[in-house]
Amino acid sequence: DAKTTQPPSMDCAEGRAANLPCNHSTISGNEYVYWYRQIHSQGPQYIIHGLKNNETNEMASLIITEDRKSSTLILPHATLRDTAVYYCIVRVGGSARQLTFGSGTQLTVLP
Amino acid sequence: GAVVSQHPSWVICKSGTSVKIECRSLDFQATTMFWYRQFPKQSLMLMATSNEGSKATYEQGVEKDKFLINHASLTLSTLTVTSAHPEDSSFYICSARVTSTYEQYFGPGTRLTVT
Numbered sequence: 001d002a003k004t005t006q007p008p009s010m011d012c013a014e015g016r017a018a019n020l021p022c023n024h025s026t027i028s029g030n031e032y033v034y035w036y037r038q039i040h041s042q043g044p045q046y047i048i049h050g051l052k053n054n055e056t057n058e059m060a061s062l063i064i065t066e067d068r069k070s071s072t073l074i075l076p077h078a079t080l081r082d083t084a085v086y087y088c089i090v091r092v093g094g095s096a097r098q099l100t101f102g103s104g105t106q107l108t109v110l111p
Numbered sequence: 112g113a114v115v116s117q118h119p120s121w122v123i124c125k126s127g128t129s130v131k132i133e134c135r136s137l138d139f140q141a142t143t144m145f146w147y148r149q150f151p152k153q154s155l156m157l158m159a160t161s162n163e164g165s166k167a168t169y170e171q172g173v174e175k176d177k178f179l180i181n182h183a184s185l186t187l188s189t190l191t192v193t194s195a196h197p198e199d200s201s202f203y204i205c206s207a208r209v210t211s212t213y214e215q216y217f218g219p220g221t222r223l224t225v226t
Contacts, residue, residue, distance in 0.1 A: 043206075
């Protein structure tokens with residue numbers, strides 16, 4: 001699976017959009033971009049995933065650049081409960097391999 | 112759907128004793144389950160892959176005789192930490208993979224403290 005690079009930490013004001021970047025310059029054509037988050041002392045929670053088109057669900061939007069070398073997770077209206085570590089993971093679709101976690105981005109939503 | 116539970120959510124045990132952690136997929140079958148360990152301010156590290164009806168596969172550096180894994184059914188995997196030491200204190204998280212889709216879902220984690 002391709003390696004990802006994320007900033008170690010970010011702050012965001014409550015109610016504003018949180019934009020979390022991820023670089024995956026070595027991504028292959030059959031690899032998807034997945035986003036998970038981990039609230040303190042809880043298990044990881046799936047957020048969203050995509051291949052090349054932008055995706056949106058009730059939690060977030062995922063914007064993938066045309067060359068697929070980077071992506072941005074957008075939380076449109078961040079709340080204090082969105083404070084968590086966000087992990088960007090690249091893996092082959094339908095892969096039987098386990099999810100491998102990098103160091104992620106600690107997002108702190110400030111009141 | 113796709114709920115994974117762990118029991119207990121936290122446990123304190125004395126050094127030298129053993130403790131068992133259960134991981135259950137509540138509404139789906141999981142041929143494969145994964146066990147991760149997370150130390151404070153660090154990311155999740157895979158310890159082992161548990162396959163129903165067969166022996167677990169351990170990652171390099173993880174002692175298989177210390178961390179016993181049993182995956183006796185399609186909905187239950189257990190991790191037993193034997194002869195626990197304070198350095199085994201950590202957050203243990205299991206993940207179950209849906210047999211048909213390969214999607215992975217995570218349990219809430221178990222906080223182990225060895226005194």
